[in-house]
Amino acid sequence: MLIRKPSDVLPSEITPERVWRSRRAWMLRAAAGTAALGMAGWGGRAAHAAAPALAPLPGTPNGQFAIMDKPTSYDDITSYNNYYEFGVDKGDPARHAAALRTRPWTVSVEGEVQKPRTFDIDALLKLAPQEDRTYRMRCVEGWSMVIPWVGYPLAALLNEVQPTANAKFVQFISVAQRDTMPGLRYPVIDWPYTEGLRLDEAMHPLALLTFGLYGKILPNQNGAPLRIVVPWKYGFKSAKSLVAIRLVEKMPVSAWMKAAPSEYGFYANVNPNVPHPRWSQATERRIGEDGLFSPKRKTLMFNGYDQVASLYAGMDLKANY
Ligand SMILES: Nc1nc2c(c(=O)[nH]1)N[C@H]1C(S)=C(S)[C@@H](COP(=O)(O)O)O[C@H]1N2
Numbered sequence: 001m002l003i004r005k006p007s008d009v010l011p012s013e014i015t016p017e018r019v020w021r022s023r024r025a026w027m028l029r030a031a032a033g034t035a036a037l038g039m040a041g042w043g044g045r046a047a048h049a050a051a052p053a054l055a056p057l058p059g060t061p062n063g064q065f066a067i068m069d070k071p072t073s074y075d076d077i078t079s080y081n082n083y084y085e086f087g088v089d090k091g092d093p094a095r096h097a098a099a100l101r102t103r104p105w106t107v108s109v110e111g112e113v114q115k116p117r118t119f120d121i122d123a124l125l126k127l128a129p130q131e132d133r134t135y136r137m138r139c140v141e142g143w144s145m146v147i148p149w150v151g152y153p154l155a156a157l158l159n160e161v162q163p164t165a166n167a168k169f170v171q172f173i174s175v176a177q178r179d180t181m182p183g184l185r186y187p188v189i190d191w192p193y194t195e196g197l198r199l200d201e202a203m204h205p206l207a208l209l210t211f212g213l214y215g216k217i218l219p220n221q222n223g224a225p226l227r228i229v230v231p232w233k234y235g236f237k238s239a240k241s242l243v244a245i246r247l248v249e250k251m252p253v254s255a256w257m258k259a260a261p262s263e264y265g266f267y268a269n270v271n272p273n274v275p276h277p278r279w280s281q282a283t284e285r286r287i288g289e290d291g292l293f294s295p296k297r298k299t300l301m302f303n304g305y306d307q308v309a310s311l312y313a314g315m316d317l318k319a320n321y
């Protein structure tokens with residue numbers, strides 16, 4: 001199928017200048033390389049192979065988080081992705097992520113905790129009851145989706161390891177698999193991909209440790225075998241394919257803060273009143289629903305998740321972008 005892209009947004013508008021320049025260099029090199037190998041060019045929208053059959057992962061619907069929005073199609077959710085370890089084009093993760101090894105897989109939960117522990121993924125899957133939770137997701141690039149995730153609150157895992165009194169922040173570290181991830185050869189960001197939350201944000205019931213979507217285990221391009229999902233923040237906070245979760249005392253510097261500090265702050269709450277330095281965040285395009293002539297949707301404060309507002313009482317959310 002074709003990979004759809006918001007037709008009125010150029011990649012050069014939605015990617016930091018530095019990244020865009022390195023992406024162009026990468027595509028030129030890649031085009032030369034693939035031409036020599038007789039493969040399809042990277043610039044095109046290759047039809048992706050038939051989706052692999054993924055094991056079912058049923059979750060119990062949690063009515064507390066029900067929303068009226070119509071879920072985005074499985075096809076769109078699994079073929080229009082940001083997962084820079086596999087390439088910077090939206091179709092690259094679906095094209096390349098099949099190579100990711102997701103077993104054996106362990107997740108180390110470490111740092112300021114009383115019971116540090118390395119969990120095997122299959123034990124982690126069963127640590128708490130899996131729930132079905134459909135969340136609105138908003139990318140900082142100006143598009144959104146509605147995704148029926150399967151997972152359980154991150155708080156269940158954090159309570160298991162017991163944060164110490166010094167634990168103030170939680171850092172998330174994605175896998176860096178050199179041999180399966182072509183993107184790691186390019187210094188788009190300082191690999192591995194890392195993200196972070198304040199401890200109270202991480203403990204909020206909306207923060208979901210996520211293992212599946214649409215009732216099946218996560219496709220690799222969506223962050224198998226487990227990722228974090230933080231629906232009131234821009235999508236880049238929701239780090240994929242986690243190998244470590246580290247509790248720390250000081251605010252960690254995330255990979256995007258390091259790559260483009262003036263564009264991506266630690267908080268990254270969805271906030272229509274704080275434009276990205278190079279474009280507005282007031283509206284969004286819902287992938288798969290909005291045609292070329294459909295009006296864009298108004299972006300909602302906290303992506304519509306008002307229940308998190310109390311976490312930021314008294315904070316200047318323009319200074320803490
Ligand atoms: N490890 C890692 N995690 C990542 C990214 C990435 O490039 N690498 N991209 C982020 C961005 S910008 C978005 S919008 C979401 C996209 O998640 P999805 O492809 O499942 O919709 O993943 C986030 N998590």
Ligand SMILES: [Mo]
Nearest residue numbers: 139140235236
């Ligand atoms: Mo994003």
